[in-house]
Amino acid sequence: MTGGAGADVVIEASGQPHALDDAIAAAAQEGRVVVVSCTALSEPSWPLEAIFTASA
């Protein structure tokens, strides 16, 4: 669909437990992943807290 490159921007708005894995896998190199949703009752497989609180 994207010529094999992946999407320039992926926006995760579903809140499904494994959607973040898919979002990151679908992004192109140097692409951007935006997380709008929040998930409950499950631990994300990525350390979101560490990523979001890291200094830019």
Added chain:
Amino acid sequence: MVYRGEVPAGLALDSTLPTLQGSFSFPVKYGYASVGRVVDVGTESTNWWRATWSSPLTRTKTATTVPATVVIRLPQELDPRIGVFAANVETALNALLDAAPRLGKELFVIGQGVVGLLVTQLVRRAGASLVITSDLYEKRRSCRDLAARTWLLIQQRRVSRSVCSR
């Protein structure tokens, strides 16, 4: 999440909304998207609010009294029912600003609930050349007609393979 009781009970409600107090432990009066007609105003409010449609951030009730500061006055030409999305559009707009889509970029929006649908329409308007959407529920396939060009049913977590395909 609030409805299903999945929010930690010890978490405080949004302190920036004066109409919400306490925590998420049940029973909780919660809900911030509503539309109503202003039937009366206090002495410190100006009269032009009266009889206008507005979208206050408040608990969901048939009639309620709220501070004037939480009321958004809806444009006259807008269908009042659309005003109920004001709070969600705020969320979607934040996503758009973070996404910073540029002309001709290819975007993938996972989830076509209310926020996902609004995000999809915003990125489309921002000039994305390709908007791919996906959702867990087959019945949401028709949302593709709103703004996206391609719609994927999420199956077994491998939707990214389709996005990255040629």
